[in-house]
Amino acid sequence: MAVELEKILRPVDHPAPPFPPKLMTLASGEELVIRQIDREEIPDILPYVAPLLHVERDYYDIVSARVYAELLGYARHRMQDEYVLVAQIDGELAAIVNGRSMNAEVGVSLHTLALRRGLRIGAHAFAAKMEYHFDFLKQKEVLIVAESPIGFRRWMIEYKLEKRFGTPHELGGVPSWALTKELFDKARDSLVVGRRPVPEALLKKAQAAILPPSNPSKPPVDLLAATRALKDPTGTSLMLQRWTQEGKV
Ligand SMILES: CC(C)(COP(=O)(O)OP(=O)(O)OC[C@H]1O[C@@H](n2cnc3c(N)ncnc32)[C@H](O)[C@@H]1OP(=O)(O)O)[C@@H](O)C(=O)NCCC(=O)NCCS
Numbered sequence: 147m148a149v150e151l152e153k154i155l156r157p158v159d160h161p162a163p164p165f166p167p168k169l170m171t172l173a174s175g176e177e178l179v180i181r182q183i184d185r186e187e188i189p190d191i192l193p194y195v196a197p198l199l200h201v202e203r204d205y206y207d208i209v210s211a212r213v214y215a216e217l218l219g220y221a222r223h224r225m226q227d228e229y230v231l232v233a234q235i236d237g238e239l240a241a242i243v244n245g246r247s248m249n250a251e252v253g254v255s256l257h258t259l260a261l262r263r264g265l266r267i268g269a270h271a272f273a274a275k276m277e278y279h280f281d282f283l284k285q286k287e288v289l290i291v292a293e294s295p296i297g298f299r300r301w302m303i304e305y306k307l308e309k310r311f312g313t314p315h316e317l318g319g320v321p322s323w324a325l326t327k328e329l330f331d332k333a334r335d336s337l338v339v340g341r342r343p344v345p346e347a348l349l350k351k352a353q354a355a356i357l358p359p360s361n362p363s364k365p366p367v368d369l370l371a372a373t374r375a376l377k378d379p380t381g382t383s384l385m386l387q388r389w390t391q392e393g394k395v
Contacts, residue, residue, distance in 0.1 A: 157226035160247065165231060165278045167349055170340035172265045178240060179344055179352040180233045180274045188221035190356045191232065194239050194261060200365040200386050205294035206259075207382060212293075212317065213257045216244055228256070229278065233271045235262065237357040241271040245279065245288070253279035253288040254316055255325075258297070261359035269300050273338045280330050289322040291315040301325075305333050 167181040183191075195217065198210035219225035225246065233241035240262040245255045255275065260268030279285045290307060292298040301307060302323055311321035330338075344352075365386065389395045 156223040159227050160250075162227065162229065162247065163282050165229065165274070165282060166342055167344045167352075168274055168277075168340040168342055169344040169348060170270055172235075172267070172270075174265055176235045176265075177348060178233050178235055178267060178270060179348055180231055180271060180340070181344075181349070181352055183230050183232050183356075185221045187232075187356065188217050188230070191239060191242060192217060194359055194362065195242070195259070197365075198259070198363060200382065201363045202382055203363065203366075204296055206363050209257055209259055209293055213242060213244070213259050216256055217242075220244070231271065231275055231278070232356065233267055233274075234352045234356065237351055237355055238262075239356050239359050240267045243271040243275045245275050247283060247285070248289070251286045253283060253285045255279075255288050255290040255301075256317070258300075261362045263361075263363065269304070269337070270339065272300065273333075274340070276325060276330055277338060280327050285327075287324045287326045289313060289315055289324055291317050291320050291322060293317070304337060305329055 165180075165182040167179060170178050170180075172178050192214065195210050195214050198206045199214070201207055201210070216225060216228065217230065220228045220230060227247040228244060229246070230242065230244045232239060233243075240260070242257070242259045242261070244257055245253055248254050255272075258268050258272045258275075260271070276288060279288045289310060290301050292301055305325055306329060307323040307325055308329070309321070310324045313322045314320065315322040366383070386395065
């Protein structure tokens with residue numbers, strides 16, 4: 147019975163080509179490997195997403211909560227046609243990006259989460275997932291939304307996205323924006339960097355283990371001060387303080 151029910155609950159993914167791993171040199175001189183991960187590696191990255199649930203700054207809280215759910219949705223077969231890419235520096239997790247196919251022609255950008263800041267790693271990882279939609283899945287456009295002002299600047303402004311406001315996005319039903327193949331082609335020279343193939347030693351290092359991020363965004367130490375400073379519209383800082391006192395986190 148349980149097996150029969152699982153067959154109904156579990157969506158069947160359409161066949162999709164893999165994302166060929168990619169390498170790029172960052173402004174710091176470090177090498178960034180971007181590669182696709184499958185379901186077995188999802189448990190390795192969940193512990194690095196969970197702490198960000200309490201970082202209100204730059205909307206890491208809502209983005210990481212949604213990413214966590216989407217990663218579980220992928221690992222536990224509750225999302226259809228999803229893919230996940232990770233960006234790694236010397237094994238260290240530097241960014242996570244994911245998306246899915248709505249149909250053969252339209253892709254859906256889900257999230258971009260940078261775990262190392264200040265090097266445009268999130269921007270590079272986003273470009274890699276757009277490359278996957280256009281060059282490998284051969285889609286015509288990708289529906290995108292931003293949850294944060296930095297995201298808006300990175301995607302809507304830098305790529306000059308088109309409005310698709312009549313189409314609610316899967317993320318909360320908010321109005322969609324679209325990256326078309328034509329817009330992506332225009333951005334290739336300036337925003338899409340990197341090379342293939344990734345040298346075997348670097349790829350093996352990345353595949354061997356996903357190491358913890360060395361300097362992820364952190365919740366403020368003084369939660370009350372943060373509450374005052376940020377006006378804390380969701381009250382999360384105080385809630386977190388209370389949960390800590392109660393020994394729940
Ligand atoms: C949006 C995001 C993916 C962009 O990643 P990125 O391209 O690597 O860029 P960074 O986040 O490092 O830097 C963005 C800006 O933040 C600021 N910044 C840089 N380093 C920072 C740091 N260590 N701490 C705080 N802010 C920093 C800079 O002002 C930078 O401005 P710039 O546009 O002039 O470079 C990333 O900010 C992120 O994960 N944000 C939280 C989740 C989110 O909003 N995701 C997108 C949903 S639409």
